[in-house]
Amino acid sequence: MEIVIDNVSKTFIDSKNIKVPALENINFSIKEHEFVVLVGPSGCGKSTLLNIVSGLMSPSEGSVYFEGIDKKQPDLGIVFQDIALLPWRTVYQNVVYGLQEKKFSKQQQKEIGQKYIDMVGLTGFENTYPKELSGGMKQRAGIARALAIEPDLLLMDEPFSALDAQTRTLMQEELVTIWNRTKLSTLYVTHNIQEAVFLADRVIVLSRHPGKLKSIIDIDLPKVGRNEPQFNNKFEAYVEEIWQLIRHDAKKALKE
Ligand SMILES: Nc1ncnc2c1ncn2[C@@H]1O[C@H](COP(=O)(O)OP(=O)(O)O)[C@@H](O)[C@H]1O
Numbered sequence: 001m002e003i004v005i006d007n008v009s010k011t012f013i014d015s016k017n018i019k020v021p022a023l024e025n026i027n028f029s030i031k032e033h034e035f036v037v038l039v040g041p042s043g044c045g046k047s048t049l050l051n052i053v054s055g056l057m058s059p060s061e062g063s064v065y066f067e068g069i070d071k072k073q074p075d076l077g078i079v080f081q082d083i084a085l086l087p088w089r090t091v092y093q094n095v096v097y098g099l100q101e102k103k104f105s106k107q108q109q110k111e112i113g114q115k116y117i118d119m120v121g122l123t124g125f126e127n128t129y130p131k132e133l134s135g136g137m138k139q140r141a142g143i144a145r146a147l148a149i150e151p152d153l154l155l156m157d158e159p160f161s162a163l164d165a166q167t168r169t170l171m172q173e174e175l176v177t178i179w180n181r182t183k184l185s186t187l188y189v190t191h192n193i194q195e196a197v198f199l200a201d202r203v204i205v206l207s208r209h210p211g212k213l214k215s216i217i218d219i220d221l222p223k224v225g226r227n228e229p230q231f232n233n234k235f236e237a238y239v240e241e242i243w244q245l246i247r248h249d250a251k252k253a254l255k256e
């Protein structure tokens, strides 16, 4: 299976009826089991591209297709920055929501739901309501919900950017552990370069106004343990390489 982003462009019409080109001729693909990170400064079209890949938004030109898939509609797991957990449902009820929609049996829901609740470290919080959870725990529940449907593609849009720095670092580490167990094809959006280098098999760097593909960088580091001292130099070299690609755009983004 491969997810192909084929020459995607998107132009918005703003409130003054002016065309805002958000994305221009974006081409890349996500291979099976690949973790691809989209990185770029605020306003470069990352969320727009993720929304197009998810089918929530249609492109102005080009298309997205899933190659080598033997079902009508791919299953997608989506995690946003603001996790939309249903407040009247417990953690468990939120996590199995997608399975209920797919008419999985109660027994299957229980097995699969518990598996992913355990995987994200929420064991014991099955019957807790979202309002009683910390920000990090809400994200865990949101991730478990996205994983539970065992999606063909996992889409994540800045899932940890509202968390404090320590929680964020822990969640990044746990995401690598989870990915190592599920090996899900993933498209992950962030404006944080360190995070991109920590998580990605490949980093797609976007420029802004309009969002164009600036560079694709393979991260040649082991998936687990990238923060160990022996990889420091190589890790920082990737961070620097990407920063040089986006610093000009990032400065401009600050002024707007
Ligand atoms: N619904 C919309 N209508 C008009 N312009 C939009 C809309 N959504 C996004 N944009 C514009 O498209 C550009 C890319 O936005 P977005 O994809 O949210 O960027 P990012 O996620 O990288 O910060 C921005 O200039 C933004 O203002």
Ligand SMILES: [Mg+2]
Pocket: 046, 047, 048
């Ligand atoms: Mg965004």
